[in-house]
Amino acid sequence: MSSQRTPHHGVLLVDKKPGWTSHDVVAKVRGLFGQKKVGHTGTLDPMATGLLVVCLGRATRLAEYMVGHDKTYEGTVALGATTDTDDAEGNVLSRREVPPISEADVQRLTARFTGRICQVPPQYSAIKKQGERAYAVARRGGSAELEARPIVIHDLTVAVSHAGQCLDIGVHCGPGTYIRSLARDIGEALGCGGHLASLRRTSAGPFNVAEAQTLASVEAVSAAERGALLKKPGSGLESLPRVHVSKENAVRLAGGLSVEVADLPEAAGPILVYCGSDLLVGVAGRIEGDGLKCRKVLATREELDLC
Incomplete structure (x- = not known):
């Protein structure tokens, strides 16, 4: 057995x-x-x-x-020291005195690092440069030339802590944001350098x-x-448009055929297809007219028989 x-x-x-x-x-x-x-x-x-x-x-x-x-984070930036990984696990590259940080400094930081900005990823990252991961180059003592990338930081909170030697930050950001890079850049903006001392992700979508x-x-x-x-497959995709189809059309879609659907959402991207009350048939895309065809099928034939 x-x-x-x-x-x-x-x-x-x-x-x-x-x-x-x-x-x-x-x-x-x-x-x-x-x-x-x-x-x-x-x-x-x-x-x-x-x-x-x-x-x-x-x-x-x-x-x-x-x-x-989008994701949200809570973290602490340690000021006065830079590291090769931009976090507390790396080797210290430099040390500088931390200046007094005023409320005006905090306001300038939040203004500078909120919105659409460009950010250079950390050397210790999985980004490929000429077919090789940046961290692989860094581990053998090299330095990859990483270009700045556009990111979005929707909201940034900054509070001075640890007798002025650290900053506690709260970040709501879009995809592709490196909080290690943000910590590094905040330190440089203050003229003393810095690195990420701690980080906690509090939400994702x-x-x-x-x-x-x-x-x-x-x-x-x-x-x-x-x-x-476990949450059901499809959890976390509430922002995607969805349609409900008949059992007959669900079977056709799962079999790789296209179907005509009335009142199809005006969406060029993925559309979730449901049958019955809550069976996720798959992810479909529009084709010519009101046609729909599955890109990814999730439901089995046994599940479709019960929908």
Whole structure:
């Protein structure tokens, strides 16, 4: 008799502890749920804590639609020292005296680093330059020439702490933002340098860390009950347009055929297709006229028979 578990499909919100890589979390979730198809929607550095959105089973097919979520963070910038990684885990490159920081300085910082700005990624990042990861170049003592990239910081709060030696920051930002780079740039703007001393991700899109589970709490739940910790596939995609189709059309879409749908949303991008009350058939795109064709199919034939 096979001991293989029935695969789970859904979204697990994990409150990552420090010292774990995002890959470590994925590997642990694979073991806890007994399945290989697991991935996350946005890396957290090992030193960081907080929300990591993990997709299991068929939900991994939807991860690409979640990577563009806005995110919020709470962190601390240590002033007066720069590091090669732009965080507390790197080697110190320089030390400078920290000047007194006034309320006017804080206001200038928030104004300078809020809105659409350009940011140079850290040397220790996964960005490829001439086919090689920047961190690989940095680890052998080199320096990749990384161009500044446009990012959006919707909101930035700054408060002086630790007797003026640190800044506590709150960040609401768009995708592609490096908080390590922000810490570095804030330090340079003050003329003393700085690096990220701590970081916690508090939200990603509609998900909040208050909803998340630690891996220890997931492990404490029996294997038979862990599926109840998952959100349904499609969770986190509430901003995407959606349509409901008949069972007949759902079967056609799942089989790779196109269908005509009345009152189709005026959307050039992905459209979620549902059948019945809440069965997510897949992700579709518009074709000529009012046509719809699935790009990704999530529902099985057995599920469609019940919708």
